[in-house]
Amino acid sequence: MSTPNGNGRVITMGQAIKEALAEELRRDPTVYVMGEDVAEAGTAFKVLKGLVDEFGPERVIDSPISEPGITGLGVGAAMTGMRPVVDIMFGDFSTLIMDQMVNQAAKIHYMSGGKLKVPMVLRTTMGATRRSAAQHSQSLHAWFSHVPGIKVVIPSTPYDAKGLLKSAIRDENPVVFFEDKMMYQLKGEVPEEEYIIPLGVADVKREGTDVTIVATSSMVQVSLAAADKLAEIGISAEIVDPRCTFPLDKDTLINSAKKTSRVIVVDEGYERYGVTAELASVIADGAFYYLDAPVKRMGAMDVPIPFSPVLEDLTVPTPDTVFEMAKALCGAN
């Protein structure tokens, strides 16, 4: 478990992301940020507010509402010496940029026999329960994770977000970085000193012995809350956060499964053909002879996200539903 030594410095996830960008913009003149309303407005979520003041409108660039275009521009700029950070306001708009990301960015290094490369970061958002309805609430990281040539980061804490975003910017490949909209205000310790976190290393957020809960992004917080409740009834849950869906730290997941013999995978993407399917089948294969029960999956309900709060809240895993699932799984012993 990577313990941030923040010496008590606590900041929000939004601040951590802005710090990572500011540090990399300062360090490397080829880094730039482009997106809709990223400059003066500092994004629709105000996460980048102030960045343009330090780096100017040539490096923090407001764009037209042209997601495919700014992504394509990023790919070309990345191929020719820049390190673009492209901002796609809502992860739902990923639908518009798949060609540039998947047929272009992801494949150019390979198709050119290794001669060209595309060191770009695509920052976007995920997560529901913001009353934003079906076109502004999806978590589409499964799609990018499916595509060879792309790396995918889904951080769950301010500390991880900062260290992973810095790695993503320095990476030589296209990296998609998913920020959960509901977590921008989440606070956590982040050290003053510079650090980076390598891509592809899982983090055990809480150690335990009875059941492994593999959780991503905001589902880590949900699962930690569930673990507290489980502890009250004597069940010790281990929370493992892969932090990246690719590269995927299979060993850490499988080893935890071998240790506890019971696994739940929790992710906020649609359950069907989603991230939980891959993680569950990797574990079910790798820890087959150690498992006492089937690996259970909890994703978003397979429905377009409804607007009505009473319905929307039913669609994502909560501390209660994770608790119930874990209890049942352990009771089934």
Place this chain on the structure above:
Amino acid sequence: MSTPNGNGRVITMGQAIKEALAEELRRDPTVYVMGEDVAEAGTAFKVLKGLVDEFGPERVIDSPISEPGITGLGVGAAMTGMRPVVDIMFGDFSTLIMDQMVNQAAKIHYMSGGKLKVPMVLRTTMGATRRSAAQHSQSLHAWFSHVPGIKVVIPSTPYDAKGLLKSAIRDENPVVFFEDKMMYQLKGEVPEEEYIIPLGVADVKREGTDVTIVATSSMVQVSLAAADKLAEIGISAEIVDPRCTFPLDKDTLINSAKKTSRVIVVDEGYERYGVTAELASVIADGAFYYLDAPVKRMGAMDVPIPFSPVLEDLTVPTPDTVFEMAKALCGAN
């Protein structure tokens, strides 16, 4: 196993698809076909050749090279009384239409509280080994399968293709229909009489007792060939074809797994976060207490499809690799 009673009438998969379209165009005046070079040219694969002669250019419509546009037009037409069949030449171009399919077509029925609906079919292709390289060889059905509101069909025989396409056109929802480019010349029995095959019913293509091979699209043929070889060494393989990734006939898959206790899932999409992950985890969960070995997955290698034939042929499962996997799995008894 749905035995086509073709009375000996043998046609190709391409012909079966054309017949299905012709019959539905004849039956229902609101059906139309739109796509690039679908009319006189009869598509790049010549599958629809001649259709425009019977139905005219008002119903078999050549479009500009505007995949998002023709898909969007299809969505709007479907909402207002037509039954569009939109032709997207290569499945790789799905990248361009995800917004119209996923944020629009898939969600409109739900978002409108059931008042609007989008009865459209998107026909597109999948499959590698055609020496078409990275941007013309992908099998991206996992993406659509991930999205609530969409149905996905991946037929493996002329008989299935015809019956399923007719169902897809009559369905009240957006249905994506994937045709393997390499299978257009595949022959099979197809009856003269009209028939339809409901969406969401798996088909056991070969019965067996030692190992279940769940295979999709062209991988069914690959697996049948593997089964022949397996029979030679005394291993009896059951081949189960889900035919649709959604609705998914989980019961048939799980029951076969329970019967044989060993399962391999074979699909031509990228393995990582792909269709094999969902099928494997559904089976690993549903048949957990019956399995003698972990469920094994075989997808396309997680690389952009290379052009060079010597490399490309390594990227997809073959009768040999499926045979070896099954042998190893059964040997592990």
Place this chain on the structure above:
Amino acid sequence: MAKAKSSKPAGKGAGKPAGKPAGKEDVEDLLQMYEQMVRIREFEDKVNELYTSAKMPGLAHLYIGEEAIAVGVCEALNSDDYITSTHRGHGHCIAKGAAVDIMFAELLGKAAGYCGGKGGSMHIADQANGNLGANAIVGGSAGIAAGAAFSAKRLGTGQVAVCFFGEGALGQGLLYETMNMAQLWKLPVIFVCENNMYNEYTHYNETAAGTLAGRAEAFGIHTEEIDGQDIRVVNEAAKRLVERARKGEGPSFLICNTYRYHGHHVGDIDRAYYRPKEEELEWQQRDPITILADWIIGQKLSDQSVLDHIQADVRSEVARGAEFALNAPYPDPSEVDTNVYA
């Protein structure tokens, strides 16, 4: 609550006569348009109030200041003509004939809403009045509108489709793909660009090169650019373009210059960093409701008391509508997974 707007004749090409000589406008029509603009204004004010008092989930994008466009255009349509709408869609929805109580219910996520609470502000649709839905993907409905026009043409119904969008949508490639096909196939679709000068928090000068009109003219599409604050101008233009479309002369592009008085959404309060207060005040001098009221009074077509009466009636209708929605029940939890498939 009674349907807010008297329904108009529907059916095959049953358009109202367009292009009447100036000065001979039908008073009833003008009063109807006045009422509809006021209805939108009052509705949106109430939405803002509901948001501010934390009674509304999520956000909303107010149409205040732009009322003449939705109303001026929709008054030129039949009730079975189609529209597609945007994230800033309440105005279009009302103008096309929706009832405010059912709308409020939708915005509050209640079962009685137009979409059973599943759509909300950004996805409100009203099929019965031809509103194919608001769309939270900027530009995302261009294809849908053209597709509806395609249906109308193929089925020979004489309907037209109007695609409303903000000038920000001109950044989306889909729009150009659609315009090209609409013109190729002479589809009865009217692209209405509501140019309120801002894409969220960025002036359109920073996001749109060249001319807006040129974007459609390139495809040979008939294009007009008009004052979007004067509903008589909007309505006359719309009638012309609807007539063209019904006659099979194909698509058109109507640029309406306008302004949103409020923020991009209800939460956008501090706007000084992206647009000057003076600009806001200046535009409020050209208020569409006032302009029409002044014309009506000035031409002695009616008098202030009639207008006041309309306003008072609408205000109480809106208040009752909000009250209805506030008291209405939420959908049953079992609704969460219905309507995923038809």
Place this chain on the structure above:
Amino acid sequence: MAKAKSSKPAGKGAGKPAGKPAGKEDVEDLLQMYEQMVRIREFEDKVNELYTSAKMPGLAHLYIGEEAIAVGVCEALNSDDYITSTHRGHGHCIAKGAAVDIMFAELLGKAAGYCGGKGGSMHIADQANGNLGANAIVGGSAGIAAGAAFSAKRLGTGQVAVCFFGEGALGQGLLYETMNMAQLWKLPVIFVCENNMYNEYTHYNETAAGTLAGRAEAFGIHTEEIDGQDIRVVNEAAKRLVERARKGEGPSFLICNTYRYHGHHVGDIDRAYYRPKEEELEWQQRDPITILADWIIGQKLSDQSVLDHIQADVRSEVARGAEFALNAPYPDPSEVDTNVYA
């Protein structure tokens, strides 16, 4: 095999002088352009032969008939200027300086190819000469070209980027999004539309409404439409536009009218159903190589024997190149999963 084309000075804004008065053209330049066009023609003929004799995997889209465009434009560029290319990309690749033997190796999927055999005909790239790659997604490289121009501008290198595409790509929305940004930010990118009149098997009249020029003019982009068969015209236009771009005057759109003599791809033999034989023959009367040869001879800038000599040399270079590629080894199977990540 020696590099096919003498490399030109690279580096910060080191452009060749443009716009020399007509008639004073540099003979060496003309002969160089002649040689490059012949190289493309001979290369493509050999590709066709390889395909017909089943020695080439997959398909290829021949550039024959369109040579003046790639060569006329690329001769106006420095070797470190960027281009992006299309499925019909062999001509661009050669014109930008690639060697035919390494190209053949790529087309045959051999390890010695530009992309180690991983790219093939539709993805051939030649980074050393600024060719950022062919692209099998129609219109898919518009953003990439503009992004390269963005880099050049930000890094102050003085480079320009040329985006080649067929008129069919005008159907793709991405192009319009990119043009808008290129003009907003005055990026040094030249959009070169090779209008050969067919999108695969469909005439562009059926797929493009309005005018082609209007598509870029809408964004305020400087636009020229020229005869793509006369390389002197193409080259002069390209020099002008490159100079504009280098001076910071922003993007431009160059429409070159041309024709592909062969089918859409090598397998497209029976074309009568979509275009008349007479049309094909007519266009062959305006052959770019013949037009230049006639000019060179007519102006007595050189004589037929020199041209014949060039042709003979190139032909044997191409023959040797194909031979080299046919004999070259395939990549090692272990290559299949290298280069997935950098």
